[in-house]
Amino acid sequence: MPRVLIIEDDAENRRVLVELFTREDWKVLQANDGDAGVELALRNRPELILCDLLMPKSNGFEVCRSIRAQLQPTKIIVVSGRDYAVDRTSALEAGADEYLLKPITWELLSSTIDRLLPEIPHRPEPKSVPEHESVPARIRLWGVRGSIPVPGKSTVRYGGNTSCVEVRADGEIIILDAGTGIRLLGLALDKEFGPRSMKLTLLISHTHWDHIQGLPFFSPVYNQKNLIRVLGYEGARAGLAKILASQMETPFFPVSLRQLPSHLAIEELKDMEFQVGNVEVRSKFANHPGICAGYRLATSSGSIAYFPDNEPYEQLKLLLASRDGISEHEARHFAAAERTKMVEFLQGCDLAIMDTQYTDEEYAKHVGWGHSSVDSVVSLALDANVGKLLLFHHDPNHDDQMIDKMVEHARALVAKSGKTLEVDAAREGAEILLEAKVAA
Numbered sequence: 001m002p003r004v005l006i007i008e009d010d011a012e013n014r015r016v017l018v019e020l021f022t023r024e025d026w027k028v029l030q031a032n033d034g035d036a037g038v039e040l041a042l043r044n045r046p047e048l049i050l051c052d053l054l055m056p057k058s059n060g061f062e063v064c065r066s067i068r069a070q071l072q073p074t075k076i077i078v079v080s081g082r083d084y085a086v087d088r089t090s091a092l093e094a095g096a097d098e099y100l101l102k103p104i105t106w107e108l109l110s111s112t113i114d115r116l117l118p119e120i121p122h123r124p125e126p127k128s129v130p131e132h133e134s135v136p137a138r139i140r141l142w143g144v145r146g147s148i149p150v151p152g153k154s155t156v157r158y159g160g161n162t163s164c165v166e167v168r169a170d171g172e173i174i175i176l177d178a179g180t181g182i183r184l185l186g187l188a189l190d191k192e193f194g195p196r197s198m199k200l201t202l203l204i205s206h207t208h209w210d211h212i213q214g215l216p217f218f219s220p221v222y223n224q225k226n227l228i229r230v231l232g233y234e235g236a237r238a239g240l241a242k243i244l245a246s247q248m249e250t251p252f253f254p255v256s257l258r259q260l261p262s263h264l265a266i267e268e269l270k271d272m273e274f275q276v277g278n279v280e281v282r283s284k285f286a287n288h289p290g291i292c293a294g295y296r297l298a299t300s301s302g303s304i305a306y307f308p309d310n311e312p313y314e315q316l317k318l319l320l321a322s323r324d325g326i327s328e329h330e331a332r333h334f335a336a337a338e339r340t341k342m343v344e345f346l347q348g349c350d351l352a353i354m355d356t357q358y359t360d361e362e363y364a365k366h367v368g369w370g371h372s373s374v375d376s377v378v379s380l381a382l383d384a385n386v387g388k389l390l391l392f393h394h395d396p397n398h399d400d401q402m403i404d405k406m407v408e409h410a411r412a413l414v415a416k417s418g419k420t421l422e423v424d425a426a427r428e429g430a431e432i433l434l435e436a437k438v439a440a
């Protein structure tokens with residue numbers, strides 16, 4: 001049952017609207033002032049809000065602004081008795097999707113709702129295609145590069161696009177990061193789905209360019225049939241929605257985030273464990289400038305860890321010990337404890353996609369830059385009994401031969417350890433299947 005929130009201080013007007021929607025099988029929520037309306041909206045996330053303009057506490061413009069800043073997919077119709085052009089413009093600027101004049105008829109309301117929420121009258125469940133139901137889980141790499149795209153002859157084999165990994169598991173399509181690789185994924189999804197709607201979940205590790213820059217070029221966001229959730233943690237200086245919107249502001253891009261026709265919901269994560277359908281997700285904050293998270297997805301056919309940007313603490317803490325006024329012993333103790341947490345997080349995962357931007361020699365010159373060396377990650381993966389390790393977030397200065405050498409080096413480290421760990425470098429276009437099995 002779709003939900004509508006009616007924010008209106010006039011009891012009689014409210015009663016009429018409630019009756020209209022109840023008759024049409026909507027679940028109706030009501031508020032008699034702006035503040036109560038905003039609170040109800042955020043708590044219940046209704047599909048539609050009808051909002052009066054002149055109300056106590058917060059007026060309709062303020063209500064639109066507050067709700068729009070936090071709820072992207074909810075449609076807001078401002079209903080007013082005043083027919084001033086300036087009111088209409090201000091309401092739309094504040095985030096309203098439509099401005100209708102009182103008194104209002106169901107005919108007008110229903111045609112407006114049809115336009116704003118085309119899926120509501122029939123409310124079809126997004127159809128899954130047979131491929132979704134396929135077990136085992138399928139992981140496809142669309143962008144494996146760190147920092148900046150590097151197309152060209154020297155990166156042809158491993159690829160030049162920045163971070164984007166597609167995971168299909170348990171009926172879900174989960175997209176890890178929206179670097180430039182997501183553009184090609186968008187084209188592939190359009191081709192696969194044709195006229196059908198798609199339901200996608202994007203998990204954003206952090207908002208550095210190489211993890212979000214592809215979003216404005218991801219074609220499914222331009223199709224109003226598609227339901228797209230974007231999940232990530234609040235950034236250090238601004239909320240996730242604000243940061244994603246800012247890269248699409250006029251000086252940088254011709255279409256604003258708000259103008260995207262798909263049902264795009266940007267949701268800030270608060271918990272470190274959550275579900276995407278039947279896939280259980282755990283998060284862990286990375287050691288990387290700003291707020292950055294790694295994710296571990298538990299699917300019915302195995303688990304996948306994704307840590308695109310992360311720096312181990314061992315050398316970093318030692319280097320900074322004197323500046324931070326801690327002893328070498330304390331620095332080592334802190335680093336060891338953090339490493340243990342990381343090993344626990346990765347423990348036993350079938351596939352780990354990990355930041356290995358540097359060789360040990362390069363890392364020595366980049367301590368504090370927020371990235372890992374191959375050696376440190378191989379040792380971590382060995383201690384955590386990872387099944388397969390993919391070297392990821394390749395340095396833009398590394399050509400294909402260099403990455404080959406890093407893989408060779410990583411495999412030599414594994415051989416020396418006497419343990420088993422499959423190692424490969426993430427390669428754009430590669431596909432990994434996790435064997436179907438019963439989740440532990």
Ligand SMILES: [Zn+2]
Binds near residue numbers: 146147309
């Ligand atoms: Zn990065």
Ligand SMILES: [Zn+2]
Binds near residue numbers: 206288
């Ligand atoms: Zn980063």
